[in-house]
Amino acid sequence: MPGFRLFGSDGRPSEPWKGAGGDFRWSKGRRSLGGLSGGGEALALAIFLGMEALWGAGLVTDIHVVGERIYAVRPGGLTVGVGARMEWVHRPEFRWIAFEPIQIGDQNHFLAVGGQPGASGVLSDYRLMDGVEEVEVLAEDLLYDIALHSESRRVAVACADGRVLTARYDGNRPRAWKTRSRHTAPVRSVAFSRDGRWIASGGLDGLVLVADAGTNDEPLALQDHSDQVECVIFSPDSNSIISGARDGRVRVHSVGGRLIRSYSSLGGHRGGRPGERQNRILSLANTPDGMVAGSSLGNVYRLSETSTASDLAVTLDAPVNAIAVGPRVFLGGSRVHELK
Numbered sequence: 001m002p003g004f005r006l007f008g009s010d011g012r013p014s015e016p017w018k019g020a021g022g023d024f025r026w027s028k029g030r031r032s033l034g035g036l037s038g039g040g041e042a043l044a045l046a047i048f049l050g051m052e053a054l055w056g057a058g059l060v061t062d063i064h065v066v067g068e069r070i071y072a073v074r075p076g077g078l079t080v081g082v083g084a085r086m087e088w089v090h091r092p093e094f095r096w097i098a099f100e101p102i103q104i105g106d107q108n109h110f111l112a113v114g115g116q117p118g119a120s121g122v123l124s125d126y127r128l129m130d131g132v133e134e135v136e137v138l139a140e141d142l143l144y145d146i147a148l149h150s151e152s153r154r155v156a157v158a159c160a161d162g163r164v165l166t167a168r169y170d171g172n173r174p175r176a177w178k179t180r181s182r183h184t185a186p187v188r189s190v191a192f193s194r195d196g197r198w199i200a201s202g203g204l205d206g207l208v209l210v211a212d213a214g215t216n217d218e219p220l221a222l223q224d225h226s227d228q229v230e231c232v233i234f235s236p237d238s239n240s241i242i243s244g245a246r247d248g249r250v251r252v253h254s255v256g257g258r259l260i261r262s263y264s265s266l267g268g269h270r271g272g273r274p275g276e277r278q279n280r281i282l283s284l285a286n287t288p289d290g291m292v293a294g295s296s297l298g299n300v301y302r303l304s305e306t307s308t309a310s311d312l313a314v315t316l317d318a319p320v321n322a323i324a325v326g327p328r329v330f331l332g333g334s335r336v337h338e339l340k
Contacts, residue, residue, distance in 0.1 A: 059318055060336060062098040065326030066108065072322075072336050073099055073112065078126070082336045092133065094122050100148040100155075102169070111169070113143035113157050121159055125173050134173055138165060142186075147199070149192040154213060156180065156199050158187035164201045164209070181209045181219045189231045193238035198255055200241045202229030208243045210255060220257050225249065233284045242291065244281030250293050250303060263308050266293065266301055283332075285323035292329065292339070294320025300331060300339065314339065 058075035065071075072079050077091035078099075092112070099112035108128040115122040121139030123146075126132075141160035148155050148169070155174045156166045164181040167174035183203030190201045192213065199211045206228055211219040227247035234241055235252075240260060244250045250263040266279060283294035291303040298316035300323075303309075314331075322332035329339040 059321055059334060060332030061096075061321050063322045063324035063330050063332045063336060064099065064101050065324050065328075065330065066101045070324065070326075070330055070336055071099075071101070071110070072332060073097065078110070078112075079336075082330065082338060084335070086335055089128075090126060090131065090133070092124060092126075092135075094120070094124075094135070096124065097142065098145045099124075100146050102148055102150055111146055111148060111155065111174075113146045115139070115142045117142055121157075121161075123157065123174065136173065138177065139163070144186065144188050145190050147190045147192050149196045149213075152196045152213075154192065154196065156190045156192065156201075158190040158201060160186040162187060162203065162205075164190055164199065164211070166199065166213070180213075181211050183207060183209065185228070188229065191232050191234055193234040193255070194236060195238040197238065198234065198241075200232045200234065200243075202232040202243055202245075204228040206245070208232055208241060208253070210241060210253075210257070222251075222253050222257060224251050224253070224259055224262070230280060230282050231284050233286065236286055242284055244284050244293055246278065246280040248279045248281060248295075250281055250284065250291075261308055263293075263301075263303055263310050265308070266295065266299075266310055282319055282321050283323045285325050285329070287325050287329050292323055294323055294331060298333060 060072045060074050062073045069080050070082055073096045075095055078089045079086045080089050081087050094116055095114040096112040097114040099110045102109050110126045112124040118141055120137050121141055121143040123136045123138055125134045139159050139161055143157050143159055145158035153169045155169045162183040163179045164187055165177045166180045167177045181201055183205045185204035187201050187203045197213055199213050201209045206225050208222040208229055209219040225245040225247055227245050229243055229245045231244045241253045248266050252261040253259055280296040281293050282296055285292050290305050293301045296319045298318055300313045300320055301310045302313050316333040318333035320331050320333055324330045331337045331339055
C-alpha cells in the first residue's frame with residue numbers, strides 16, 4: 001500500500017516508512033555510526049563516506065531557475081549553483097529524477113519524482129524554507145518526469161509502468177490521482193501546454209500522446225518517430241508539440257496531429273562521448289532565441305523556427321539531460337553549464 005509521512009529538515013526520517021518497495025531506513029550519518037568504537041567506527045566512517053561519494057556521483061537529470069538561483073537534481077539529491085560551485089541542498093532517501101518548483105504563500109515547494117527501480121515510484125513535496133519533505137508512493141516502479149500547470153494547479157507524472165497520472169495540487173499534496181493516458185512502455189516525459197488545455201507525453205513505445213486536460217477523451221497518438229521518445233514540450237503559443245527521440249530527430253506537430261517540421265540532420269553531428277554512435281535527443285527547451293535541443297553525445301543544437309536547419313552550439317563532456325531557461329540558459333550534463 002502507498003506510504004506517506006513527514007521527514008525532518010535533514011531529509012531523514014526518524015523511523016522507517018513502508019512503500020511499495022518495502023521498508024526504507026537511514027543510518028544516522030556522520031554524527032552517529034551505530035555505537036561502534038575504535039576500528040569499527042573508523043571502518044564504518046570509511047564505508048559511509050565511500051557510499052556517499054558514489055551516491056553523489058552521476059549526471060544532472062533536471063534543472064530549474066528559481067529567482068536568481070539554479071537548482072539541479074542528480075543521483076545524490078538537490079543542488080544549487082553552477083559548475084564547480086554546485087552545493088548540496090537536500091539529500092532525499094530515494095532518488096529524485098525530475099522536479100517542478102512552485103510557490104505557495106511564502107513557501108517555495110519542490111515537487112519531485114523518482115523512486116527505486118523496480119520497487120517504487122515516489123512523489124516528494126519538499127519545502128525549501130524549512131527542509132520538511134512529504135513523500136507518497138504512487139507506483140511500483142520509477143516515476144521519470146513531472147509537469148505542473150501553476151494556474152490550474154494540475155500535476156502530471158510520467159510512470160515507468162506506462163501510465164500518465166494527473167491530479168490537482170492544493171498546496172498540501174496532490175490529491176485524487178487518475179490515469180489520463182497509457183503507453184505500452186515506460187513514459188519518459190510529460191508536459192502541459194502553457195494555456196493548460198493539453199497534456200503531452202513521450203514514451204519508449206515511440207509514441208507521443210496528446211490528451212485534452214479537461215476531458216476524458218481518448219488521447220491522440222503521434223507515430224512519426226522511428227525510435228523511442230525521450231522528451232516533449234509545447235510551443236509558447238500552445239499550438240504545437242515538439243518531441244525528441246532516440247532516432248536523433250526532433251519533430252514538430254500541431255496539437256491536431258499534423259506534422260509541421262522534422263529536424264532530421266541532428267544525428268549527423270559527432271563529438272562528445274567517445275565510442276557512442278547514436279545521437280539521441282534527450283532534452284528540449286524554448287528560449288528567447290528559439291528552440292534548443294540536447295543530445296546523448298553532449299551536443300546542444302539551436303533549431304530554426306522557420307526551417308529544418310540546425311546549428312551545433314556547443315558540445316559538453318556528457319549527455320545533456322535537461323535544459324533550464326531563465327534570464328540565461330543552463331544545461332545539465334556532468335554538472336550545470338551556462339549556454340553562452
